[in-house]
Amino acid sequence: MSNTDHAIKNVVLVHGAFADGSGWRNVYDxxxxxxxxxxxxxxxxxxxxDDVAATTRVLERQDGPTILVGHSWGGTVITEAGVHPNVAGLVYVSALVPDAxxxxxxQYEGFAATPNFVIDVGDDGFGFLNPExxxxxFAADTSDSDAAFLRDSQVPINMSVFGTAVKNAAWRDKPTWAVIATEDQSFDQAMLQHMAARAGATVTNVSASHALYVTKADVVSDVIxxxxQEALAGVR
Known part of the structure; x- marks a missing residue:
């Protein structure tokens, strides 16, 4: 019997800033x-x-209840997009969890700075992570070659997105889980724990870098x- 025999079978994965969807390959597999x-x-x-619209297009293609997963900035995206009726549960992977x-x-206010997370912003307002x-x-526990590929395949983000307020917080109405990297150098650990606790998330901590969706795919997959298995019974 497969894990999906008595469970939601649809999963939608949403990447964060400075990345694309290819980092989810191991979780996908x-x-x-x-x-x-x-x-x-x-x-x-x-x-x-735009990111919420991209996520909504994929949610519209699902044929029933869906688990929506976001990494990093993707957490902000799923917080808004997760109000879609197909979404039965949310999983935040070292992710941002704003309220409406x-x-x-x-989310950063009152928490420690992360000196190793350096964004270089161009004249057009788009940012890349500093290559050095x-x-x-971002990816301290990856191999040098994997880190180099992630670094050199970055997708820049429009820095203005960080000043845009979300209108809805799907976690207020839907069961929520969080996987938090305890060695995250992109977000302050206390900030990650605070956001997850405020959302009432069931938290799994794992020793990993911010790129835990790559390096700890087994743990992330298990939480998803x-x-x-549990989301339909736990809608709030």
Missing amino acids: NLTAQGYRVSIVQNPLTSLE GETTAQ KFKIG ATAA
Whole structure:
């Protein structure tokens, strides 16, 4: 009997800033091998509205209840897009978890700075992670070659997105899980724990860098599978 026999079978994965959907490959492979139907959003990273629209297009293609997963900035995206009726549960992977009316930038207030997470912003307002700090700040537990590929395949983000408030907070109405990297150099650990606790998320901590969706794919996949098993019984 597969894990999907008595569970939600649809999973939608949403990447964060400075990345694209290819980083989800190991999670995708794990879940599809277990019988889940997995879709990956390719966020344009041009505005919150654009990223929510990209996610909504994929959600519209699902044939029933869906677990919506976001990494990093993708957490802000799924917080807004997760109000879609197909979404039965949310999984935040070292992700931002704003409330309705809050911006992403507000989540950082009162928490420690992360000196190894350095963004170089161009004259057009789009940002890349600094190449010299990329591995330690984003992907410290990857191999040098994998970190170099992630660094050199970055998708820049329109920095104005961090000042855009979300209108809805799907986690207020839907069961929520969080996987938090305890060695994250992109977000302050206390900030990650605070956001997850405020959302009432079931938290799994794992020793990993911010790129845990790549390096700890087994743990992330297990939490998504748990969400798929439990979400319909836990809608708030």
